[in-house]
Each structure stands twice: as structure tokens, then as C-alpha cells.
Amino acid sequence: MANEYRDHNCGELNIKDVGTEVKLAGWIQRIRNLGGMTFVDLRDQYGITQIVVSSEELKEQISNLCTECVISVEGKVVERSNKNSKIPTGEIEIEAKKITVLGECESTLPFEINSEKADIEAVREDLRLEYRFLDLRNDKIHNNILLRSKIMKTIRDKMVEMWFTEIQTPILANSSPEGARDFLVPSRLHPGEFYALPQAPQQFKQLLMISGFDKYFQIAPCFRDEDPRADRAPGEFYQVDFEMAFATQEDVLKVIEELITNVFKKHTNWKLTDAPFVRIPYREAMEKYGIDKPDLRNPLIIQDATEIFKNTEFNAFKDKTIKAIVVPNGAAQGRKFFDSMTEFAVEEQGAKGLAWTKIDENNTAQGGIAKFITDEVLKGLEEKLGAKQGDSIFFIADKLQVAQKIAGQVRIELGNRLDLLEKNTYKFCFIVDFPMYEYNEDEQKVDFNHNPFSMPQGGMEALETKEPLDILAYQFDLVGNGYEMASGAVRNHDPKLMVKAFEIAGYSEKTVEEKFGALYKAFKYGTPPHAGAALGLDRMVMLIENTQNIREVIAFPKNKKARDAMMNAPSKVEEQQLKDVHVKISDK
Secondary structure, eight states, X not given: OOOSSOSSOTTOOOGGGTTOEEEEEEEEEEEEEOSSOEEEEXXXXXXXXXXXXXXXXXXXXXXXXXXXXXXXXXXXEXXXXXXXXXXXXTTEEEEEEEEEEEEOOOSSOSSOOOTTTOOGGGSOHHHHHHTHHHHTTSHHHHHHHHHHHHHHHHHHHXXXXXXXXEOOOOSSBOOOOSSSBOEEEEOSSSTTOEEEEOSSSHHHHHHHHHTTOSEEEEEEEEEEBOOOBTTBOSEEEEEEEEEEETOOHHHHHHHHHXXXXXXXXXXXXXXXXXXXXXXXXXXXXXXXXXXXXXXXXXXXXXXXXXXXXXXXXXXXXXXXXXXXEEETTGGGSOHHHHHHHHHIIIIITOOSOOEEEEEOTTSOEESTTGGGOOHHHHHHHHHHHOOOTTOEEEEEXXXXXXXXXXXXXXXXXXXXXXXXXXXXXXXXXXXXXXXXXXXXXXXXXXXXXXXTTBOBTTHHHHHHHSOGGGOBBSEEEEEETTEEEEEEEEBOOOHHHHHHHHHHTTOOHHHHHHHTHHHHHHTTSOOOOEEEEEEEHHHHHHHHHTOSOGGGGSSSOOOTTSOBTTTTBSOOOOHHHHHHTTOOOOOO
């Protein structure tokens, strides 16, 4: 059946189609009235075709139209006298015989969306999000969403090729401690009870393994009521979730390597880390990079200088852990650079200070804390840290974890300011051997560090005999260019181990049974060893598109305050709606 609006799209006609009668439909990209003729650039998702209007009647018909109006055009394909080599349709144009207006547009747009004129980054983001349906017409943003679709297809094809079965899990689920607040949904049928939107399909995918499915995956929506982050969409995000029965940690890492390699090689021409990706233990990552998601494009390394300064007279270093970053050829920087780095560390990262010095051509320490760099200290910096003439060195002194954290941020800032990051490349690594537990300073208790359903290394013996903070888990993250790209673990599939693991974190067996009843019960009916992971889809697309704003790769994102400016959500509801779900709003 013929389409009444178009028989071709705006990106497919070429010189071979000259003489053909065609029908096109799309948005007016540009109108140029040259007196005898009017030229219209007609745009759809596939491209742009030039329309030439010479009939006085048709020129009068479109005289009041503006850009972004939607029209249908019937006419003949003719060869252009003034060809445009920049577009696929640049050798032809359409002689318009009939024009039908399908959708008029207001003459004044909230902001310019024509790719030739638009400076999207200069437009206030909340205005762009309020009119997201217009923002998505901009080529760059539009193509981001098309790229996302292509990446999702590549992921699905590859997962099916690796014998994974796609299975959907519930959106209305139960509340569980996953590291962030739940979004709660009140029940109309069960007064006083609530569903929770899943922070991840964690329990369901483990239950699928218990149900006898060998390999599961889905591109799953996840919901977390947490403060906005630059690299995560607020409120909701998508992850490539998968689980495998009878699998070890290494089995899961190989799946991730194969999937990442396939997706990135297909959708980018940047250089890519060869598999197998390097495995870095968590504690080594904190020592060398000061962060558990290191950007390996940055060549700078954090080193320990505590022993070198053991006899120092510098009071700021006494009885402190001292971390140092040697910057090759950094001595060429002026005093303003060092002062600005100190300002960054103190004002933005909360450091007590940032000490520095540089080694001149005479092999002498100059500037900063040079007067405390004795011959003995200088020798240590050279022999133990590899410092040499022409280098600068930055020092952070504090408690171990604080010094690591601040040094990590200083390393990142130095890499960016000095333009040290390797260009046009993706560097991936796995961070492994995460601690099972951490100390929660706010609640003054031991808490899970990563995923509460992970298998502790050493099993029950470790849980019963080791200090909680010394226990490692079979947990891992995939890191790419400084972003956490995936997180996974070998699962704890023994009910006794599960109870003991949660007990250490302050949960009673009764609480475990109440909150994780299905898993607790299922573990008693023959559970295979299983392991899995989840890769952040939004972040993957963001990295491939080479943008630092994750909202640019999501069709309808929330703003920085987790509000949907276009749909005005969240919003107040009618009193009757609240009564239906047995909820009363308190003014307190």
C-alpha cells in the first residue's frame, strides 16, 4: 500500500533518479527566497534534499512558512546546476509540483536547532531539556540516540552469539539494601505496603540461575534515589545485566572482554586495549592511582615517600603518610602553575596543603619545600621514586586513606592540565580483590563495601576467623578511561555463608529472611555456583560518543536535580489518587 506522505526519504535520491516523480516529507531546514525561485532544504532522519519552487502559486503557499514546519512535497528529480558535494543528495533537487503543509511551527523557536547555526552548548541545559523534542532534532543529539540504538543491537547480537538468553525481570519489586535509597511505590490493594523499583535485577538474576537457566542477560532499567553524579543519569539508568551458572570470576571477565572488544571495535576507530585486560588488585589501585577507577591513559603514578622523609624537620610531614607524584619535565612550569595546583588541592579537595619542589639542571631542589629536601632526601627521591633533573614532585601528607584519595585527584588534575592523557585510545582494566567490608563512619559500623551478595574469598573460614576489614571478595569492576564501566562478582550461593556475611554487617538471620526471602529459601533447594556482572549502557555510549555529559546520550533524561523538565515530573497528584494508595502527605 502506497504511503500518502512519501515514497522516498530525504537522504537516498541521487543522479540515477533524475526524471523520476517522487514524494518526500520532512522538516524545513532552511528557506532561501531568490526572487524568481525559492529553495527549501527538506530534512528527515536520513538526510537533506533541496526542493526548488518556481510556481508563483506554490511560492505564495509557502511564503508564511518558517523553518521546522513539516511539509510533504511531490515533484520531479532533476540534476542540480550548482552541485553540493557535502551531502549525498547534492547532485539533484526536486522540482516541486505540489506542497502539502502537514504541521506548522511557531516562527520563534526557544533556541536554534539548525546544526549549521546552533551552538547547543551555549543554550541553558534546563531549557534544552524542557524542549527536548526540539533538542533531539539537532543532528548531534539525534545521532547520539541512533548510535545508542546501534550499540544496543550489537550488544544483543553478541550476547545471543555467546549463548545468553534474554529474560525480563520485574520492575515492581521489593526493597533491599543495594547501596542507595529505593524509589517506593505504594500499593492500592495492600494498604501500608510498598513496592520498590529495582536498583538492579540482582536477586532475580540469581534466582534464574537457581531455576536452571544457564546464561541470562537483559538490558535492564535500574532505579536509584541518589544524589546526581556527572557520569550517571539521576534516578534511572540502564545496564547490560548478565549472569552465568557454573562460572568463575575469570569466566565472567572473559565475557566482558569479548563484549567490550566487539562493541568498541564496531562503533569507534580509536585504539583499544587488547584482551586480556590488565587485572589490578583494589589495594594496588589505591596505592598507585588513589582511586578504584584509574584512567590508565594518564602516565603519572602515585608513590609512597613516607620512609624517605622519616627524619624530616618539616612538621607538616611528621607522623603522616606521604604520597608523592613525580611529573617528568614538570620543572618547566612557573610558580603560578604550582600555586594553582595547591589551590585546587586545598579548596576543591579539602587537603591541608600540597607540598612541591622541582629538580633543576644542577640536580638541586628548587621552590616549594626545597629547604627541607636534604641531600639524603634528594637521593631517596631519585633512587626510590625515579625523580631526575627537570622533574617536579608533588607531595600529599595525611592519614593513609585521605592521602591516597587527595593524591588520586591531584594525579587526575595534573594529567588534564598538562595534557598528558594518551589521545584517541580506550584503556581498559579490571579492578579485582575488593574488600568485602568497609567501615561506615556515619553509622559507626561495619558495612558491605561492594555487593552484599558476593562470595568472600576463603569462604566461611574467612568470615569466622578474619577481621572483617581484611576479608577480600570475589568482586571486580571494569574501568575504562577513568570511568567505572561494569561491576560484578562471584555470588554467595550458600545460605549459611549468606547469613554469616550479613551478620557481620549487622543484619540478623530474621532480617535476611525477611528482606531476601526468595533467595534465602531458594538457596536451600540446590543452587549452582554462579557469577555475573552488569555493564553501564549509558556510560558505554557516552564513552564511544566521546562526550562527558551522560544526558547527551539519553533520549529523555532528567536534569541535574533529577527532575524531568519536559514532563514536569515529579509533580503533585490529586488527593483522591493519594487516598487510593492509602498515602497521606504530612506538612511536618
